[in-house]
Amino acid sequence: MGKIIAIANQKGGVGKTTTTVNLAASLGVLEKKVLLIDADPQANATSGLGIDVDSVEMGTYQVVEHSKSASETIIQTSSPNVDLIPSHIDLVAIEIELVDKDRREYMMKEAISELKNTYDYILIDCAPSLGLLTLNALTAADSVIIPIQCEYFALEGLGKLLNTIKSIQKIHNPDLDIEGMLLTMYDSRLRLSNQVVEEVRKHFGDMVFDTIIQRNVRLSEAPSYGESIIKYDSTSKGATNYLNMANEVVQKNKQTV
DSSP states (O other): OOEEEEEOOSSSSSSHHHHHHHHHHHHHHTTOOEEEEEEOTTOHHHHHTTOOGGGOOSSHHHHHTTSSOGGGGOEEOSSTTEEEEOOOGGGGGHHHHHTTSTTGGGHHHHHHGGGTTTOSEEEEEEOSSOSHHHHHHHHHOSEEEEEEESSTTTTTTHHHHHHHHHHHHHHTOTTOEEEEEEEEEEOTTOHHHHHHHHHHHHHHGGGEEEEEEEOOHHHHHGGGGTOOHHHHOTTSHHHHHHHHHHHHHHHHTTOOO
16 A cells, blocks of 8 residues: 655645655655655646656646546656656636535545555655645645745744644544655855754654754755756755655565564
């Protein structure tokens, strides 16, 4: 039975998509079978894995509205052991279309439950909002990874996200766990970065991943080539960071690499 992990934070630019794509690629390298679901209308995870977004004919939109089965929308990527349910700008409309539906928070959960036995990990890249799409992802997920950038406004909005997670646990998904908080965009030369790390670890303790994702030029360049950091530059600091994180996820879930 696979594990569904949502990567969520309503703040933009914190490294959600970077984390989803590179964690998926790193788990693939560790010989885990991974499905990435791009649940963001910006479709950055789709393009970040080398898929031309304009060529996408079916994907997350059709899955959530139940016009196609999830397995019909899966495409292979060039990353070993990583499959993708792509996104498209059409996904913007799904929030409006879901408003009047019964059990609208469960549409994704019902659609992807058939895939849990096929994959070791299903990662959902969430949009930078706490709208219906993110609500669907968190209702479908077993756990959530929260990327937090090591910058001044890092903790702003985190309380709101944690309250949303609590209410989802209470109403829609009592089994939802926090897989961990991931510190991203860390620059050891900056006192501020170190202060944020200290503050987050002090407040959240064991909930924070040991691995910290450092600022890395190669990590920023990789998406423009439609590649994960593992494929783009496997010797870079960014690749090492995400492989370490993948190992943490695997060990946390008591699976041997």
